[in-house]
Amino acid sequence: QVQLIESGGGSVQPGGSLRLSCAASGRTFGSYAMGWFRQAPGKEREFVARISYSGRTTSYTDSVKGRFTISRDNAKNTVYLQMNSLKPEDTAVYYCTQGRRGWVGAEIPEYDYWGQGTQVTVSS
Numbered sequence: 001q002v003q004l005i006e007s008g009g010g011s012v013q014p015g016g017s018l019r020l021s022c023a024a025s026g027r028t029f030g031s032y033a034m035g036w037f038r039q040a041p042g043k044e045r046e047f048v049a050r051i052s053y054s055g056r057t058t059s060y061t062d063s064v065k066g067r068f069t070i071s072r073d074n075a076k077n078t079v080y081l082q083m084n085s086l087k088p089e090d091t092a093v094y095y096c097t098q099g100r101r102g103w104v105g106a107e108i109p110e111y112d113y114w115g116q117g118t119q120v121t122v123s124s
Contacts, residue, residue: 002026002113009118022096030074033099038092053102
């Protein structure tokens with residue numbers, strides 16, 4: 001059974017930074033793509049970023065390009081999301097997720113395990 005445990009969420013002022021972490025266990029971490037999604041109140045869950053099994057390929061939704069960076073450490077079974085220049089519209093619950101194979105797209109059905117989520121609030 002795969003477990004994904006997120007940490008690093010919290011409250012920050014606009015322009016601030018946060019680093020989310022997601023520790024994985026249960027299957028060979030280095031064989032699977034990883035992703036981050038988010039869900040704001042009253043909205044559908046949306047794709048934020050994804051990274052291939054090796055870490056060599058990444059992809060971001062347009063609204064976070066240049067501000068967020070996804071990375072992974074396969075030796076530590078951990079994926080990260082560095083979030084800089086945060087905006088109020090980034091406020092959401094952020095979910096870590098593991099893909100069904102080494103590289104997947106941005107659609108929810110391509111991911112088969114999810115963490116419990118961590119709250120990120122950007123407010124002055």
